[in-house]
Amino acid sequence: MKSTFEFICQLKNLSINLKIDGDRLRCHAPEGALTPTLRQEIAKRKTEIISLLQEAKQLKVSEQLSIQRVPRDGKLPLSFAQQRLWFVQQLSLESDSYNMLEALRLDGSLNVVALEQSLSELIRRHEVLRTTFPSVDGNPIQHIAPATALNLPIHDLQELSAKEQTAQIQQMVKSLASQPFDLAVGPLVQFTLLQLSQNEYVLLLKMHHIIYDGWSLSIFYRELSRLYAAFTQGLPNPLPPLPIQYADFAFWQRQWLTGEVLERQLK
Structure with a gap:
């Protein structure tokens, strides 16, 4: 049996458009498209259809509201997704x-200084990469640290055989990935560069899921x-410069997802 959402999609494929007018449901369809069976099914699902269309309308309105940059001197809230992850971590x-560790292989003549500058710029550019989540009166807030130059740690594995290098990389990956983050202190992003030969490197990137997806x-x-x-x-x-940051989205989300909108989402 189709869900009400799938049924509405079926109608749209038949160029049958449903609109709400107050508590009434209006239907616009090409001649002959609205069969007696479809009319009966629309009547049967009327309440559910109106509810879905109202929710879709509310979401469309919210998407049209622009996200504004908010002051950074107050208590910045977490997004709902961040708060879920923060709560689980407290348990x-x-x-x-929720540790993520990526290994990026770099082949060729690597400009380590330029790589260091690039990673520093990314951390400066994206506030979320400089964000930690301390508690104030038992509730988490976002704390954005000032941007500082990155000092990229480099481990030289050139004297090891290929087999020994593989074993060493696996050991380092396992060790790094198993070390928990302190969400209140951070940093929640860490980089490590491994040099295998003159033209072979591996960049290890470790982050907590609360600051990335x-x-x-x-x-x-x-x-x-x-x-x-x-x-x-x-x-x-x-x-190009970023007009807003993730903290601005989190604040916007908290302002929008309240009252009736929140109740519908919870249901």
Whole structure:
């Protein structure tokens, strides 16, 4: 049996459009498209359809509200996703369940200075990478640290055999990934560079899920590539300034997701 959402999608595919007018449901359809069976099904699902359309309308309105930059001198709230992760971490402070560790292989002549500059710029550019989550009166807030230059630790593994290098990398990855983050202190992003030979490196990137997701990680790598390409040529930062940061989104989300909107989401 189709869900009400799937039923509405079916109607749209037939060019049958449903709209709400107060507590009434109006239907616009091409001639012959609205069969007696479909009319009966619409009547049967009327209450659910109106509820879904009202929610969709509210979401559309919220998406049109622009996110504004908020002052940084107050208590910045967490987004709901961040608060979930913060809460779970409090239940098991030694947990490494939400640690992410990526190993990025770098082949060729590496400009370590430019790489260091690129990582520093990314941390400066994205406040969330400088954010920790201390508690005030039992409630977490976002604390954004000032930007500082990154000192990239480098481990030289060139004297080891290929087999020994693999074993050493696996051991380091396992050790780093198992070390829990302190969300209140941070930093919640860590970099380590391993040199395997003159033209072979591995960059280890460790972050806590509270400051990243899969989508933001792809942005991170894309921007790292552009910054490194520019800095190796002595060019300035090619990335445009960011009008808002994640803290601004979190504040916006808290303002929007209240009252009736929150009640519908909870239900």
